[in-house]
Amino acid sequence: MNDTHRGNLALRLACAIACATAGTLSQAQDASGGQSTQLEEIIVTAQKREQNLQKVPVAVTALSSDTLEKFRVTGINDISGLAPNFQIITQGIQSIPIVSIRGIASGVSDSAVDPKIGLYLDGVYIGRSVGAIFDIADIERVEVLRGPQGTLFGRNATGGAISLVTAAPSGEFHLRQDVSAGNFDAWRTRTTLDLPAWGNLALKFTYMHDEQEGTMRNLIGGGHIDLRQRDPRLGVQKYADKLGGREVDAYMVAARWQANDTFTVDYRYDYTDSETVGFPNQQIGIIDGSALAGMMGLIHSLQPAYGGITNMSPKRLGRIASATSVQPMTVEGHNLTLSWDLAEGINLKSISAYRKLDQDPNIFDLASTGGWKFSDAQLQALLLGNFNAIFDPANAPGPNDSFFSLLTARSMEQRQFSQELQFTMTRERYDLVAGLFYFDEKSPELDTLGIMEPVTNGVVVPAWYDSIFGSGTTELEARNESRAVYAQATWHATERLDLTAGIRYTQDDRETRLVRIAAATGSTLQPGTYKDDFSKTNYTLIADYWVNPDVMVYAKLATGYVSGGIMSGIPYQPEELESWEAGIKSQFFDNRLRVNAAAFFMDYTDLQVQTFVDGSQRFDNAGEAEVKGLELEVDAVPMDGLTLGGSFGWTDYEFKKYILPPPDGDIAHEAHPAWTPKRSLRLSAQYDFPAFAWGGNAFMRLDGRYRSRSEVGVRFTHDPDIDRVTYSKAHWIVDARAGVAEIPLGKTALSISAWAKNLLNEDDVIVFGATVINQMVSYAPERTYGIDLTIRM
Structure with missing residues (x-):
């Protein structure tokens, strides 16, 4: 990570204040x-x-800019x-998030696999899980839609959708400067003009700009590996010196041209340049019964003699050895939105967008064995059964092996590239939304996988045994096209009853061009171009009824x-979902109390199941599941100045079928x-x-989030020592914040606060699951704390 941004904290805060308050101001915010x-x-x-x-x-949680700031x-x-x-x-690789809504999780990094949770930025669909969690400089609102959104949002939103809305220009002068400093040398600044x-x-x-030093020292940091x-x-x-760090620069430009009273042009440009380092993982054991268990056990037993670092412990380590590099990535996007008011209550909107993502070459130590030592000569001897040669001092690993x-x-x-045309009409007796959607994506990637790989004097040298383990390089390019047409109409049947029906037809064309493929012996996969196409029709039916002006109940069927x-x-074929939902939305006491609740049942068919056949990763439609649950959200202002909020979720997820290749078969009973x-x-x-009396007001805030135990793999290993840490235990994450807001300083307003996240320093376990070799655990970040300063004018 770059050290040029680090320096004296007091000087940096003073400079930020001086810059923000300089000059003649037209008006304070x-x-x-x-x-x-x-x-x-x-x-x-x-x-x-x-x-x-x-x-x-619809079951939706909306987080306004004020709410985002409070949290x-x-x-x-x-x-x-x-x-x-x-x-x-x-996850350990920070650029690949796992998003879970109602038990449906998304996070596969392959270009050939679509996410199951839709992510949208200003109405534009983000196509890949890789890079989906990028930093946006100016978020105004976040909407979390739960349940399938297939009619209006389209494919790949079976679990739900996250819609990010950025702030539009106001046409008035405002300047805001945010500065934050915290532990682990964290430093964040945001300037909005x-x-x-x-x-x-x-x-x-x-x-x-947002940066933070890594939370854990890398014992082999500064070393390198030559993959040429x-x-x-x-x-x-180069191996990163510290693990879990980040350095991000993000820009956003928003322009609005109000051509006349009926025609508006909005253009947005966002750019994010990030360098992150994966969260550290550590070994907790070797998978007994795996084909490589005996081999791994022998190599592990030799590490003390060679000075190797094993990173193996059932408890969180303070430092580890990891062959992990900085992961550079840039994300860039253009959005041109044209809006015409054709007549009163009738609008036509065009959303044209182009986005690009570039992830430079990087490495990640999946099994956390980067500190081990074992030579090429020893591995060859082991594979050939020449055990005397394994212990021959002449074959021992050298200092740089x-x-x-x-x-x-x-x-x-x-x-x-995506293009969407939206037509909306609002009338006394009905509302209509209709549209056309086109999406085109190209995603080349280069993946090298090293399994049981010696590094000789810092260099990875291809060897005859690579085909045995499946080591090598895969190069592919995925090309995906999608076209859709949709419509949804709401009929105001009475003053209290609304009936809604929607339908969407989608055509997907998929193409994967394999330039070269590395797989274990026995694989029949060859380089070439593979194509397929799919089509699907989704629908939505909703009935909502206003019991009184403050209480609405609804029922919804969606696919x-x-x-x-x-x-x-x-x-592999599409994965399908049918969902039934009933809910209530209510507010009372002059909008001092808001209560929203929902109950749902989802029926999953043709579940896409990840498997490995002949050393190659595959997806098969080999699963079925049923999911039911409850959701409750309550917000209240019981007295002036006091705001309370809470939510509760319950999910019961049951696999009905989960078929893996022989000898496993159907594991639904244990999945x-x-x-x-x-x-x-x-x-x-x-x-x-x-x-x-002089202006400004103090505030105090406390937030707690509880999660019951959650598994992080589909099945147990049946090894008690490993299974006890293959889940995230039930825990609370507590955050706190206190400060003074809107302190008048002439024509500016100053806010300052102190904050802490994960106040109780809870160990939140993130487990990658068992590889064919061993089991790794990754822990979420430790307690962080700091000071925020904001100046508005």
Whole structure:
């Protein structure tokens, strides 16, 4: 990681304050200090048109800019747990998130596999899980839609969708400077400049820098591995000095041209340049009974003699040896939205978008054996059964020799273009939303997998035994096209009863071009171009009834699907879901109390199951499941200044069929969903003290998020020593924040607060699951704390 941004904290804070308060100001931004007296009204676009949250018959949690600030959301991963039955888990490789909604998890990194949770930025679909958790400089609102969204949002949203909305320019001068400093040398700054309108044109600029040193020292940091004999493009990779760190620069430009009263042009450009280092993982054991167990056990037993570092412990280690590099990635996007008001209540909108992602070559130590030592000569002797040669001092590993059991090196690109036309009509007796959608994606990637691989004097040298273990390089390019047409109409049958019906037809064309493939002996897969196409029709039926002006009940039937694809040259079919949901939305006491609840049942068919056949990864439609659950959200202002909030989620996920290749067969009786706690709970409380006589007001806030035990693999290993840490135990994550807001400083307003995340320093386990060799555990970040400073003008 780059050290040029680090320096004296006091000097940096002083500089930020000086820069923000310099110059002549036209007007200070209105202060938001004082005590809250009711809940804020939130506008959402969950049905492709602006509506009050309480009037939408959909299970959706909306987080306004004010709410995001209260929870101190600085990245998309911070919204985890803020909605019921909703989790975002950052894996060891930070750029590949796991998103789970109602038991449906998404997070496979392969270009040939689509995510099961839709992510949208200003109405634009983000096509890949890799890079999906990128930092956006200026998020105004987040909407978490739970349950299948197949009609309006399309494919790959069976679990739900996350919609991010960025802030539009206001046409008035505003300047905001945010500065934050914390432990682990964390430093974050964000500058937002909203310019006065120039004629009909308004502009807004935002820049953000966010960095944090790694949380764990890498015992082999500064070392390197030369992969050029595997592929020259992979180069020489340096091991990171610390693990779990990040350095991010993000920019956003927003422009709005109001051509006339009926035509608006919005353009947004976002750019994120990040360097992250994977969260450290450590070994907890070798998989007994695996084909390589005996071999791994022997190599492990020799490590003390050679000075190897095993990283093996059932408890969290303070430092480890990991052959992991910095993972550089850039994400860039353009969005052009044209909006025409054709007549009163009739609008036509065009959303054209181009996005690109580039991930430079990097390595990740999947099995956490980068500190082991074993030579090429010893491995050859072991495979040939010459055990005397294994212990011959002449064959012992040299000082720059090492060994890893499972290491991945990869680089990838992704380019996507999407075009959507939306037509909306609002009439006294009905509302209509209809549209056309087109999506085109190209994603080349280069993946090198090293299994049981000696490193001779820092160099990986291809050897005859690579084909035995499946080591080598795979190069492919995925090309995906999707076309869809949709319509959804709501009939206001009476003053209280609305009936909604929607339908969407989608055509997917998939193509995977395998340039070269490395797989174990026995694989029949050959380089070539593999194609397939799929089509699917989804529908939605909703009835909602207003019991009184403050209480609405609804029932919903919806379908969704995840697109089929091609993995290792073999096509697999779409995954389908049918969902029934009933809910209530209510608010009472002059909007001081809001209660929303939902119950759901989902029937999953043709579940896409990941398997390994002849050393090649495959997806088969070999599963069925039923999911049922409950969700409750409550927000209240019981007294002036005091805001309480909470949510509860319960999910019961049961596999009905889960077929793996022989000899396993159907393991539905022992399979369990990954990343799906049966119960989740959030409790929040904030008290805003009365404003001081000189202006400004103090506040205190406490947030707690609870997750019951959740498994992190589909099945147990049946090894008690390993199985006891193959799950994330039930735990609370407690965050706290306190400060003084809107302190008047002339024509500026200053806010300052202290915060802590994971206040109790809870060990939250993230487990990758058993490889064919060993079991690894990764822990979530430790307690972090710091100070935030904000100046508005």
